[in-house]
Amino acid sequence: MSTPGLANPSVLALRDVSKAFGAVRALREVSIDCRAGEIHALVGENGSGKSTLLGIASGFLAPDHGTVEIAGRQRRRVSPAETRRLGLGIAYQTYSHVLDLSVAENLYLGAPPELRPRYGRIEAWAAETLGAFDLEIPLLPSTRALSLVQRQLLEVVKALLAQPKVLLLDEPTTALGPDDVERLHALVLEQSRAGVGIVYVSHRLPEVLGIADRVSVLRDGVCQGTFDGASMSEESLVALMIGRPLQLAFPERQGQAAQREVRLAVSGLHGERFGPVDLEVAKGEILGLAGAEGNGQVQFLRALAGVERSAGTATCDGRALDSGSPLGALRAGVVLLSGDRSGESLFPVLSVRVNTTIQVLRRLARFGLLRRGRERKTVDDLAGRLRIRMASMEQPVQSLSGGNQQKVSLTRPFLRGDVKVLLAEEPTQGVDVAARFDIYDALREKANDGVATIVKSSDPLELAGLCDRVVVMSRGRIVDEIQGAELGERRIVEAIVGSGLGRARRATEGEAAPA
Amino acid sequence: MRRLQGWLPLLLMSTLIVALGVYTSLREDAFLTSYNLNNLLLATMPLALVSLGQATALLVGGFDVSVAALMTFCVVLASYTLTPTTSGWGYLPGSLALLGVGLATGVFNAILIRVLRLPSIIATLGTLSILQGASLWLRDHPEGSINSDVISGLTKSVGFVPIAFVAVCVLGVAADLWLYRSRTGLALRAVGLDETSSRRLGMHTGVAVILAFVVCSLMASIAGFYLAAEVQIGSPIIGNYGLESIAAAVLGGASLAGGRGSYVGTLLAALFLTLIDNVLPLFQQPTEYSEITIGLLILLALVLYKSPELVSRLRTSWGGVGRLRTGGGEASAG
Numbered sequence: 001m002s003t004p005g006l007a008n009p010s011v012l013a014l015r016d017v018s019k020a021f022g023a024v025r026a027l028r029e030v031s032i033d034c035r036a037g038e039i040h041a042l043v044g045e046n047g048s049g050k051s052t053l054l055g056i057a058s059g060f061l062a063p064d065h066g067t068v069e070i071a072g073r074q075r076r077r078v079s080p081a082e083t084r085r086l087g088l089g090i091a092y093q094t095y096s097h098v099l100d101l102s103v104a105e106n107l108y109l110g111a112p113p114e115l116r117p118r119y120g121r122i123e124a125w126a127a128e129t130l131g132a133f134d135l136e137i138p139l140l141p142s143t144r145a146l147s148l149v150q151r152q153l154l155e156v157v158k159a160l161l162a163q164p165k166v167l168l169l170d171e172p173t174t175a176l177g178p179d180d181v182e183r184l185h186a187l188v189l190e191q192s193r194a195g196v197g198i199v200y201v202s203h204r205l206p207e208v209l210g211i212a213d214r215v216s217v218l219r220d221g222v223c224q225g226t227f228d229g230a231s232m233s234e235e236s237l238v239a240l241m242i243g244r245p246l247q248l249a250f251p252e253r254q255g256q257a258a259q260r261e262v263r264l265a266v267s268g269l270h271g272e273r274f275g276p277v278d279l280e281v282a283k284g285e286i287l288g289l290a291g292a293e294g295n296g297q298v299q300f301l302r303a304l305a306g307v308e309r310s311a312g313t314a315t316c317d318g319r320a321l322d323s324g325s326p327l328g329a330l331r332a333g334v335v336l337l338s339g340d341r342s343g344e345s346l347f348p349v350l351s352v353r354v355n356t357t358i359q360v361l362r363r364l365a366r367f368g369l370l371r372r373g374r375e376r377k378t379v380d381d382l383a384g385r386l387r388i389r390m391a392s393m394e395q396p397v398q399s400l401s402g403g404n405q406q407k408v409s410l411t412r413p414f415l416r417g418d419v420k421v422l423l424a425e426e427p428t429q430g431v432d433v434a435a436r437f438d439i440y441d442a443l444r445e446k447a448n449d450g451v452a453t454i455v456k457s458s459d460p461l462e463l464a465g466l467c468d469r470v471v472v473m474s475r476g477r478i479v480d481e482i483q484g485a486e487l488g489e490r491r492i493v494e495a496i497v498g499s500g501l502g503r504a505r506r507a508t509e510g511e512a513a514p515a
Numbered sequence: 516m517r518r519l520q521g522w523l524p525l526l527l528m529s530t531l532i533v534a535l536g537v538y539t540s541l542r543e544d545a546f547l548t549s550y551n552l553n554n555l556l557l558a559t560m561p562l563a564l565v566s567l568g569q570a571t572a573l574l575v576g577g578f579d580v581s582v583a584a585l586m587t588f589c590v591v592l593a594s595y596t597l598t599p600t601t602s603g604w605g606y607l608p609g610s611l612a613l614l615g616v617g618l619a620t621g622v623f624n625a626i627l628i629r630v631l632r633l634p635s636i637i638a639t640l641g642t643l644s645i646l647q648g649a650s651l652w653l654r655d656h657p658e659g660s661i662n663s664d665v666i667s668g669l670t671k672s673v674g675f676v677p678i679a680f681v682a683v684c685v686l687g688v689a690a691d692l693w694l695y696r697s698r699t700g701l702a703l704r705a706v707g708l709d710e711t712s713s714r715r716l717g718m719h720t721g722v723a724v725i726l727a728f729v730v731c732s733l734m735a736s737i738a739g740f741y742l743a744a745e746v747q748i749g750s751p752i753i754g755n756y757g758l759e760s761i762a763a764a765v766l767g768g769a770s771l772a773g774g775r776g777s778y779v780g781t782l783l784a785a786l787f788l789t790l791i792d793n794v795l796p797l798f799q800q801p802t803e804y805s806e807i808t809i810g811l812l813i814l815l816a817l818v819l820y821k822s823p824e825l826v827s828r829l830r831t832s833w834g835g836v837g838r839l840r841t842g843g844g845e846a847s848a849g
Contacts (some may be wrong), residue, residue, distance in 0.1 A: 058715075059717060074719065079717075080714060080716070081719065083717075084717045096712045096715035096716050097709075097711065097712055098708045098716075099708075100709070100774060101701070101705060101708065102707045105701055109718070110716055116698060119696055120696070171737075483571075
């Protein structure tokens with residue numbers, strides 16, 4: 001099939017759209033257009049601005065600059081309701097279900113006013129509507145009871161209810177297995193043949209290349225161009241997605257110790273969004289955890305830290321970890337460095353001093369009273385060692401830059417002498433370049449003390465430079481492992497984008513075989 | 516199960532009302548007199564009305580603690596606008612003044628909560644203080660009778676049943692039908708349950724929240740009429756209606772997280788809470804007991820409403836522990 005004629009009318013046109021969140025420029029003058037009957041894929045690494053772009057197109061976010069035109073008409077108000085009225089349907093990556101309502105009620109709320117049946121008929125109407133899609137979504141009394149696959153398919157159905165002229169799909173296959181992906185793609189092709197323009201956002205390049213007429217590539221919020229799908233290969237797309245000029249001096253890796261001493265051993269660990277996972281991390285090793293957002297990396301890390309429920313076994317130095325509580329994990333020496341610094345790890349309004357010593361106050365106290373002098377000296381030493389730039393240790397943590405905030409949360413594993421496993425979630429997100437370097441140093445220093453470290457990061461360059469070994473997760477499982485000379489940014493990105501169908505299928509079969 | 520959970524508050528409240536009523540009537544002849552029943556139903560009116568409003572605020576996930584002060588302010592205001600000398604068309608501006616204050620308070624609260632994004636409980640606490648001060652400013656001690664024609668009009672009864680009580684019951688049933696059998700009712704519940712998804716689905720979430728708080732304050736000002744009929748004088752003393760209305764809405768099935776509740780259940784709970792106050796003097800028990808009883812019953816009811824969830828949580832956590840204990844075996848098998 002050749003590209004549907006560019007003569008077709010444009011159904012979605014974004015012109016010179018820019019958007020900044022604080023100091024982060026998520027999008028810079030991006031222009032994209034999607035024509036009737038076209039499947040237009042949008043690819044890019046995590047954090048390249050794909051979701052922001054969709055949020056702006058759907059009216060959920062207001063652009064700082066630029067215009068949005070839907071089906072040839074300029075959008076006047078930034079609102080999802082207005083956008084839907086103009087003919088845009090969107091399936092959100094994180095869904096738009098009200099989980100406590102029934103499936104029928106969710107469909108009903110998702111339908112445009114003219115299609116809504118009488119309220120008393122919604123069950124029958126929902127059954128007819130879903131029947132037309134043939135996707136095996138049961139009409140349960142609570143949407144919460146749907147599986148993730150069903151939730152994702154329901155999201156697509158909801159986006160199609162209004163018979164949109166343009167359909168946006170944000171990572172529509174995250175939860176889907178190969179068969180479901182095929183069914184979804186059949187549905188998407190059917191819609192495009194009917195003249196619907198489709199914007200398909202995905203990081204899974206094999207899927208994208210299998211279905212897209214045109215592909216636009218985003219990198220760091222800048223559009224790298226729009227290309228004919230047939231003329232692109234996975235390699236050429238990857239080359240466009242990566243390639244930041246920035247080069248960092250990463251701390252030197254320790255030569256492999258004479259004997260590998262396993263510190264953290266995970267076997268058959270599984271939770272709601274990941275697993276089963278088998279993994280070993282040695283003393284002094286930094287293991288990278290790569291993968292596209294939402295493939296279970298965060299949940300896996302949190303399960304190890306006892307924050308998220310899981311089953312299976314995880315041992316630290318041979319002792320089983322109590323996965324039921326964060327306190328149990330801490331006692332066993334497993335420390336989580338949360339990615340949500342201001343929400344979970346730091347007390348933003350309290351001072352650097354308090355934030356640093358809060359976990360070890362007992363050690364700094366005598367007769368139940370804090371010894372301020374000793375506390376100050378401890379903080380001072382650490383601040384110097386981690387190069388925390390601050391005016392005074394009494395400064396509230398929220399007044400520091402992102403990088404220095406992260407260093408403050410890093411002081412805690414340094415203060416605790418008993419850390420055996422350090423789980424770092426996006427340790428350099430929102431951190432400026434100079435501070436990144438300090439954080440890498442600090443992590444490596446901890447590792448050299450014998451700590452087994454797992455770094456979950458969406459930045460392949462960082463993983464390639466910092467880690468001794470990188471595992472790639474997809475749909476909750478480890479699908480690839482990269483180490484030694486192989487370990488590089490390109491190889492990691494290829495593993496992430498290529499880890500779609502083939503590998504997932506292999507993993508399923510591999511698990512099914514012995515049983 | 517879900518169905519049952521929805522009906523549970525209504526069943527429990529009805530049962531408790533009947534049980535307490537039967538028990539009292541067996542012990543005390545004075546209870547089942549039409550005089551006492553009429554009194555009881557009239558005494559229920561202020562709490563019933565304000566609780567309907569409070570239930571609406573809870574549905575969108577907010578609180579309104581300013582309602583008690585608003586009711587008192589309405590009483591104080593009525594002692595100026597509905598004086599014994601008011602008559603004929605004079606009732607109209609006098610009543611509209613009360614409703615106008617309700618409307619203005621509602622809009623004020625809604626702006627604080629929705630436009631300035633203040634947490635509702637703190638925002639309405641501020642409003643409470645302002646209204647309280649205003650009441651004391653107008654009347655620093657109980658003074659100024661309220662028009663007795665207005666009072667008898669409000670409390671007009673057929674047999675022992677006040678007409679207004681019938682009206683509020685009809686309102687409650689209609690409101691529940693709206694909430695559970697109409698699109699806008701569903702939309703309001705959706706906003707309370709999950710605001711992000713509701714906005715993504717194209718609902719006007721801001722409008723829903725603003726309307727809910729305006730309705731809440733309007734209901735409180737109507738409740739103010741019945742409080743005025745009860746105290747009959749411009750008294751600046753504030754009752755415990757803020758917390759009691761929240762208690763009634765929650766006993767009626769509302770969730771503090773929003774999105775759940777029942778207007779009929781709220782009415783039953785308001786009747787039940789007033790009933791306890793009504794019967795304890797008949798037993799010559801001091802009011803402390805009524806306070807303690809109310810507190811205990813509220814806790815008991817809440818635990819009961821939560822029980823399906825508690826049971827399932829216990830089951831999964833025990834299941835989880837079980838799985839973890841046998842996890843080693845399972846993993847090596849898999």
